[in-house]
Amino acid sequence: MKTLVNRRDFLKVSTLAGGGLMLSFHANSLNALLEEETQVFQPNAFLAISPDGTITLMAPNPEVGQGVKTSLPMLVAEELDADWSMVQVEQAGLDTKNYQRQVAGGSGSVRSSWESFRKAGAAARQMLTEAAAKKWNVPVSECFTDKGFVIHKPTGRTLNYGALATDASKLDLPKEVKLKDPRDYRLIGRRIVNVDAQKIVTGKMAYGIDTRREGMLTAMVARPVFGKKLKAVDDSRARQIKGVKQVIVFDNKVAVLATSTWAAKKGRDALRIEWEDDGKPESTTDYNTALAQLIQKTTNEPKRNDGNVEEARKQADKVLESIFYAPFLPHAPLEPMNFFADVRDDRAELFGPTQTPARTRTEAARVLGLPEDKITVGMSRMGGGFGRRLQADYSVEAAQISKLAKSPVLVVWTREDDMQGGFYRPAGMYRYRASIKNNQLTGWHLIAAAANSPNASRENNFPAGALPNFRVDSHNYSTAITVGPWRAPNHNFIAFTEESFIDEIALELGKDPVAFRLELLEQAKKQPVGTVAYEPDRYINVVKKVAEMGNWGKQGEKGIFKGFGAHFSFGTYVAQVADISVENGKVKVHKVYCAVDCGRVINYSGAETQIEGGIIDGLGHMLYGEITFKNGEVEQKNFNTYRLIRLPDAPDIEVEFINTTADPQGLGEPGLPPIGAAVANAIFAATGKRIRKLPVGSLSDVKI
């Protein structure tokens, strides 16, 4: 794409900062060409350089706190050789023509953008260099770039990018784009502060919930709990609340629209609603009983089946068996669900926090009966997501309400709504059996069962590949309680179970847990069984690295006990050692050591904080996280009964990245999975009690 546009028009459209930004460039730019001499240089949808030297980099991916609004533009700036302190970063809206994969999920932003973003910057730099060479009438080979300038080496002449913008915008896009030698990186691999940091600390950062528009109403919605539906509603009291403008019944829900959030809430509280059963509303004991039954039998279609685990059990001197239990977990991002919608007869504008704007548009189009190209989706910075905002229920709901109300509307969920809102990390049970013969591990059999999960396992992950007899079965349990991806789906619990069970086996064999893992990894390397998702060598390296960092095997301070955990997810290898103590039945995690192989690190500050956050997130949920149900209703409705980790419980953390010249891998999720096992294994070292049921809660009831 090649676009010419004058500065006035550019500013006009860019300040809208919504969807369709790039498309509107075209129309304006043609007129602009005729009018003015200077043009903004915009060789692609990733950057724009205006004649006054302003460099704007677009951030197309949803920013949920994972740092892509900083790290992806860094890739462009690196190859552009821009002066980072001079660039502005703007959030783009949904634009499927110009961008790929505008999704915050699967730890995939950097992995999928690594090449294209750098090429966008490199192409622009080549054109700027060419423009300068032409101006000076010198060979391009004599020119190079540095921090926003093109420099003619023999004469020392310089021109800044702004002065070259107009000329560069007249050039053809280069046919071949040459990327930098990584040794020449100046930005990639440094510690760069989040581009929104100053706005955040001064309260100026607008999140979705801060959206304010002319004529907008605020809505709160009464929704049924799982397994119930609307029978009758009396809204007479609600309509008397000052500020309440409309009450709308739709899809088994009741929306109250008002001139303020407080009025909407009071209005909703004043509704008299009768709900009735729609099927059988479930309670925690119901699904727990069902899951416990499922794991007693195998499936007809194992997810993986190497050798013969049954035969191995028959031959075994001993069979170890352990059952692990995972509760449902809500995502509970600190900014509750909300979305803005302004739906007209022939078009719609949607704006707010979404990890998947494309899905939002597709589903809204279907529900509204509008073509997709009549719907714009703008993205706000999100107050966390953890997977919850991969769903489109709350954004589509806002669109429905706006359409029915014929008004722009911001739908706001209370914390209580958010806790009941579904798409949880599924509850599950994992039953492991290990066969041991001649003090060797000969077989490994997992039967998993989880709520609404066709596959609750990660069957090609370690220790798959290391054992001759290895089988994984996974049962799906259907329930009205909705589930969805939750930071590091499946990994977030399976790592805890696998890595705890490996420790149990090591204990049985009389082996050091770390040495035992290394032995298995060597087996996977030398005589691999089947295909596996991981590279044994890279796995071995993080295990060894963290053992060294965490003084594994050495006598620590008195009263401090160590535990180990490692896991591979989203292309990244993570190993952790936790130092803990237990006093009066209370676990205190003092320090976590963490070795990471995620390949190249784009932004050290961002990468480190993702790992730290993942560890604290995983630790908090392992210690406290659980929601339970009574007749379809969540019993933990707010943070007074649903406990999240707080500052006094947060350990000190030391992170090291290794193997940083390989291609970059995922980072938002992989830090989380290993911590549960590292801490549980340390608890065993401290107390002799094996944690198999999460959350840990108080240690007096850890037996399942």
Next chain:
Amino acid sequence: MATFTLSINNRNYTVDVEPDTPLLWVLRDELNLTGTKYGCGVAQCGACTVHLNGSPVRSCTLPVSAIKGKITTIEGLSENGDHPVQQAWVELDVAQCGYCQAGQIMTAAALLARKPKPTDADIDAAMAGNICRCGTYKRIRKAIHLAVAKGGAK
């Protein structure tokens, strides 16, 4: 509805709202001061923390009719966004999603005003009411120590 005059960030505002309206929603909906955030509405998360006469309070459970004194919000913590706590937060790149941070900063600033050289135990006690779902606690602790080094209370 009733009329209330509030002193916020050294300016007087008059609002016409129901007396039971929490200060949080007056700030956010009536005065467009959206830097103060909603997280729980039940004084559990600290996202809505503002200063009332210099002390940190949860604005989500403070009815507008009960307010006596001067309110400071994140927007008024410093004129140029350069309170030592704000500076330290930027320098150490504390925020992930950032949603909790206005509340964290207001609580930390109030702590330093009261106790210019807090110990780790003081920090634990003061900050325990502020949830960060993204888990930035390690950096928060570090940033408070850095803010102390920068002159702390201002």
